[in-house]
Amino acid sequence: MPSIEVLCVVGARPNFTKIAPIIRAFQRPESRINYQLLHTGQHYDEAMKASFFEQLKIPQPDIDLEVGSASHAVQTAQIMQQFEPVLDRLSPRLILVVGDVNSTIACALVAAKKGIAVAHVEAGLRSFDRDMPEEINRVLTDQLSNLLYTTERQAESNLQREGINGDHIVFVGNVMIDNLCFNLQYATPSEQTLAKGEADWRAKVAEQGFGLLTLHRPSNVDDPVILGRLLTSLADISRDLPLVFPVHPRTQQKIETAGLAPVLADANILCLPPLGYLEILGLMRDAKLVLTDSGGIQEETTALGVPCITLRENTERPITVTHGTNTIVGTDTDLILKTVSDVLHNKGKSGQIPEYWDGCAAERIADRVRSWLDQRLAESA
Numbered sequence: 001m002p003s004i005e006v007l008c009v010v011g012a013r014p015n016f017t018k019i020a021p022i023i024r025a026f027q028r029p030e031s032r033i034n035y036q037l038l039h040t041g042q043h044y045d046e047a048m049k050a051s052f053f054e055q056l057k058i059p060q061p062d063i064d065l066e067v068g069s070a071s072h073a074v075q076t077a078q079i080m081q082q083f084e085p086v087l088d089r090l091s092p093r094l095i096l097v098v099g100d101v102n103s104t105i106a107c108a109l110v111a112a113k114k115g116i117a118v119a120h121v122e123a124g125l126r127s128f129d130r131d132m133p134e135e136i137n138r139v140l141t142d143q144l145s146n147l148l149y150t151t152e153r154q155a156e157s158n159l160q161r162e163g164i165n166g167d168h169i170v171f172v173g174n175v176m177i178d179n180l181c182f183n184l185q186y187a188t189p190s191e192q193t194l195a196k197g198e199a200d201w202r203a204k205v206a207e208q209g210f211g212l213l214t215l216h217r218p219s220n221v222d223d224p225v226i227l228g229r230l231l232t233s234l235a236d237i238s239r240d241l242p243l244v245f246p247v248h249p250r251t252q253q254k255i256e257t258a259g260l261a262p263v264l265a266d267a268n269i270l271c272l273p274p275l276g277y278l279e280i281l282g283l284m285r286d287a288k289l290v291l292t293d294s295g296g297i298q299e300e301t302t303a304l305g306v307p308c309i310t311l312r313e314n315t316e317r318p319i320t321v322t323h324g325t326n327t328i329v330g331t332d333t334d335l336i337l338k339t340v341s342d343v344l345h346n347k348g349k350s351g352q353i354p355e356y357w358d359g360c361a362a363e364r365i366a367d368r369v370r371s372w373l374d375q376r377l378a379e380s381a
Contacts, residue, residue, distance in 0.1 A: 005373055006035040006119075007092040010061070011042035011079070011103025013052060014296055017277060018098040018121060020056040021178035021362035031366045033373070038086065040079045040103040041066040051276045055186075056179065072102060072133055079106035087114055093376060094119055094369065097141065098175070100134040100316075105141050112144040121175060121365060123148035124155025125295075127316035131219070134295075135316070147372060149365055151176075151299075152319040152354060172364040173356030176296055177303045180281065181359035187282040194244065197270040204242045204268055209288040211241045211340075212280075213269070216248040217293040220311060224258035226331050230311060231260050233333045234291065235267035237340050242268040243291070244283055246275040289343045291336075298326045303357055307348035309339050325351035 006026070010019045019037070026033045039061035053060065065082045067075060079102065087095075087110060095111045097104045098121040108118045123142050127135050142148060142159060150156055151174040159169055194205055213234060221227050234243060245264070247255075255261055264271055275283075284290060284300060289307040292298065298317050301308035302324030313330045320326035327349065329335045342348060356364075 004034050004036050004090055004092050005094065006033055006369060007086075007090060007095045008035055008037045009040065009095060009097045009103060009107045010037070011040040012101045015098050015101060015103070016052040016056055016058060017179045017296065018175045020058050021175050021182060022096070022098070022121065022365060023058060024182070025362035025366035026369075028363075028366065031370055033366060033370060036062040036090070036092075038063040038083075038107075039065070040083070040107070041068055042075060042079065042101060042103045055276050055278045056183070076102045076106045079103055080110050083107050083110045084114070087111060087116060092116060093373060094147075096121065096369070098122055100125075100137045100141070102133075102137065105137040105144075108141045108144045117146040118144055119147035119149065119365075119369065120145040121149045122151055123169070124150045124159045125152075125316040126155075126158045127314045129314050138316070147368070149361075149368070151356075151361070152317075154318060170364075170368055171356065172368070173358060173361030174299060174354075175361045175365070176299050177357040178359050178362045180300055180303055183278060183281060184285070186278055187285060188276075188279045190282045190286040193272070193275065193279050193283055194270070196272060197242075197244075201242060201268060201270055208241055210283075210286075211237070211243045212283045212287040212290045212292075213243045213245040214248075214290075214292045214294050214297060215245070215311065216251050217312065220293050220331065221251045221254040224254075224260070227254060227258055228260055228263070229333060230331055230336075231255070231263045233336045234269065235263055236337060237291075238268035241288060241340070241344060242270070244270045244272065244287075246272045246280065248274060289340065289348065291340075298324075299357075301325055302351055303353060305351060307343045309336065309343070311336070319354050323352055323354050325349045 026035050041064055067078045094117045096119045097108050111118050120141050129135055148169045149172045153171055156169050160166055285304055290301050291309045293311045295317055298308055298310055298320040302320045308326040310326055310328045315328055327339050329339050
C-alpha cells in the first residue's frame with residue numbers, strides 16, 4: 001500500500017472552506033481513509049492563513065510548499081515544480097483538489113502526467129467566460145480528473161458536453177454548505193464586528209440595518225473607470241443602507257492608486273481589514289443584503305436565505321440565480337440601484353435550498369472515495 005492513499009491539496013482562501021468538511025469526513029473512523037493535507041502556500045498572507053485554519057478547525061498541513069505570490073504563470077509553474085517531488089516521495093493513489101485556483105490545476109496536471117488519479121471537488125461549474133482565469137482552471141482540471149464531484153445537477157451536463165464520461169461524475173452536493181452548517185453556531189455575532197464603526201454610523205445601522213460588501217475580482221477593481229462607477233453606486237446605496245466593506249489588500253491598493261479613497265470616506269461605508277470566516281459568516285447571516293463579486297458568497301447567501309446582488313456579468317453558480325437568492329447585475333449603475341431598492345422595499349428573492357445542500361456532501365465524497373480505493377486495492381491484489 002502507498003505511504004498514504006489520498007493527498008488533499010489546498011492553495012488559497014476559497015479552498016479552506018471546501019477542504020474543512022472533507023477533512024472532517026475523512027477523519028471519521030468508518031471512512032478508513034489514510035490521507036495527508038498539503039498546502040501549496042498560494043495564499044501568502046500568513047496571518048490570514050493561520051486565522052482560517054484555526055477558525056475552520058483544519059489541522060495544520062502535513063506539507064507546506066510556501067510558494068507565495070507571483071503572476072499566474074510563475075505561480076502555477078512553481079507549484080508544479082515543488083509538487084512533483086512530493087508525489088515521488090509519497091506515491092498516493094489519489095490526489096484530491098478543490099475549487100478553481102492555480103493550485104488546483106497545477107497539482108492536477110502534475111498528478112495526471114505521473115499517472116496518479118485526480119478527484120476534483122466542485123467539478124463542472126462554468127461561467128462560460130474564458131477571460132476569467134478561474135474558468136480556465138475549472139475546465140482543464142475537469143479534463144484531467146478521474147473522479148468528478150459536482151455541487152448541482154447542471155454541472156453534469158456541462159461536463160458531458162465537454163466529452164467527459166458520465167461514469168466518472170457523481171452529484172454529491174456542496175461542501176461549502178457543509179462548512180456553513182457546521183460553523184453557523186460559531187459565527188461571530190455581527191454586533192461585535194459592527195462595533196468597530198463610528199458612533200454615528202452605528203446609529204444609522206440601528207435604524208436601517210446594514211448590508212455586506214465584498215469586491216476583489218480583477219474585472220471590477222483593475223479598471224479605474226469601472227471601480228469608480230461601482231464605488232459611486234455603493235456610496236449612493238449607503239445613504240439608505242449602511243454598508244460593511246472588508247477590503248481585500250489588492251482592492252485597497254487599486255482604490256488608492258485610482259484616487260478613489262474620498263468616495264468611500266464620504267459614504268456610510270465601514271471599511272475594515274480582511275475578516276476571518278466566522279466574522280464574515282456572522283455578517284452574512286444578519287445582513288439585509290449582500291453585494292459581492294465572490295462565487296462562494298453567492299452560494300452561502302442562498303443557503304442562508306439572504307438576498308445577494310452579484311456585481312458580475314455572469315456566474316459559474318447558476319443555481320443560486322434559478323433556485324436561490326442571487327441576482328446578477330454586472331456593473332450597471334441603474335440596475336444595481338434598482339435591484340437594491342427592490343430588495344429594501346420588497347425583500348427581494350426568497351429562494352429555496354438546492355438539492356443536496358444539506359450539510360452531508362463531504363460524507364458522500366468520503367464514502368465514494370473509500371469505495372474507489374477499495375476497488376483499486378481489489379484490482380491490484
